[in-house]
Amino acid sequence: MLRPWNLTITIDRHSAKAIYLQIAASISADIQSGRLSSGTALPSSRALATQLGVNRNTVVEALQLLLSEGWLESQQRRGIFVAKELPPLYSGSTVDGTADTPQSHLRIVFDDGNPDTRIAPIDQLARAYRQIFKRSARWKMMGYAEPCGHADFRQAIADMLNQERDMRVTKDHLCVTRGSQMATYLIAQCLLEPGDSILVESPGYCTAWKIFEHRGARLIEIPVDADGILVDEILPHLTAATNVKALYLTPHRQYPTTVTLSSHRRSQLIQLSNAFGFTIIEDDYDYEFNFEQPPVFPLAASPVLQHSIYIGTLSKVVAPALRIGYLVSKSEQLLRNIAALRYLIDIQGDNIMEQAILELIRDGTIRRHIRKATDHYRQKRDLMVRLLEEHLQDHVHVHIPEGGLAVWLSFKHQVDWTLLFKKLKRKSIQIPHPDNYCKSDSYGGLRLGYGSLSEELIEEGISELAQILKHARIS
Secondary structure, three states, X not given: OOOOOOOOOOOOOXXXXXXXXXXXXXXXXXXXXXXOOOOOEOOOHHHHHHHHOOOHHHXXXXXXXXXXXXXXXXXXXXXXXXOOOOOOOOOOOOOOOOOOOOOOOOOEEOOOOOOOHHHOOHHHHHHHHHHHHOOOOHHHHHOOOOOOOOHHHHHHHHHHHHHHHOOOOOHHHEXXXXXXXXXXXXXXXXXXXXXXXXXXXXXXXXXXXXXXXXXXXXXXXXXXXXXXXXXHHOHHHOOOOOOEEEEEEOOOOOOOOOOOOOHHHHHHHHXXXXXXXXXXEEEOOOOOOEOOOOOOOOHHHOOOOOOEEEEEEOXXXXXXXXXXXXXXXXXXXXXXXXXXXXXXXXXXXOHHHHHHHHHHHHOOHHHHHHHHHHHHHHHHHHHHHHHHHHXXXXXXXXXXXXXXXXXXXXEOOXXXXXXXXXXXXHOOEEOOXXXXXXXXXXXXXXXXXXXXXXXXXXXXXXXXXXXXXXXXXXX
């Protein structure tokens, strides 16, 4: 029986995450990467415990979790093997917090806030592509362009930011990227040095956290409440020893809780940033869709804020497949460094796509689509809230979002997360795993996106979730 020579499992004994969960996450990651293929025999629990220097019961608990989730299978008198038929790769799959990977056989997919691609202006976009290829100088678009994006497109974005978000920027303050995630990566590489500290919201956007950790930065988690990040918790960390270089946050609709940072705390943050010199990295991932009242202007719009970087995206406005994001900074040196790095890894963005989106901005298509989409999502939000209050009132408190594409549920009781996701999988339902926004296993809530689902599937999904929570509830 061929067993792997060694399982590369790193245990962080200072982590808040239980050791058995770390072991399970490492093994499932090896399975997903292909390092452990279907049918591979695992070491015995005793051998693995000896290798890792942990109690055998800890290893048994990790293996039992993987068995229950379908990553492993037990064969009588032979041992434990990687399952021949692996479970679907969905967000977190209860052990590793992997990103959403919707599968065709899933019946209902609650993502964490994706737009409805069925209402995307596809026909108008196709028309724009045809128009730009009919231009007499179309051959010019086929060559290399500026690494920060086409000048006219950057100017259009700057005009939008100035007119709708009071930002007072020019095209020379912008760099166009392939989505907000690329913008975050460029910022991390050019702003941070290994060993720097960065403040982050907790719960928060773990994908960004991984980008900062990849750069070698140390994360300092700051709690969030109904008014956003707890600014009073930041000051004790602003010492020479911690070397705080930046703060990454989502103040307009905090990810995942959807709360808006209060005006008082905004003022406090700006004062702290100016006094201590750390940069505020503001990720404004879904500014456009507002239901109740005019949106709050970004922190970056403040004329007194000295150190800021603003991240925005058009992917949620048009369609996720169109990877168009941007970052804004008034630091000339930082932008030069970002442009140089962007040139090394990608040379330039999608010049033709930028030209097509520019056409849609100029002819008013984008503005009309935002108005239409806002009404569309408002109706879905209202339905979602009504269903949650009707079916899940014994289980959750519902934070009613003032905009955006997702709702935050905080639980009134403890939840057996393993059982919850096991039953969801049996029903072919996907929801984002809390590992997407929480490093510990003390999950306090769920973020459910409603934008991409039909009203019928929203209703069916919430009804099923209510039934499952009756069994997964821990008093």
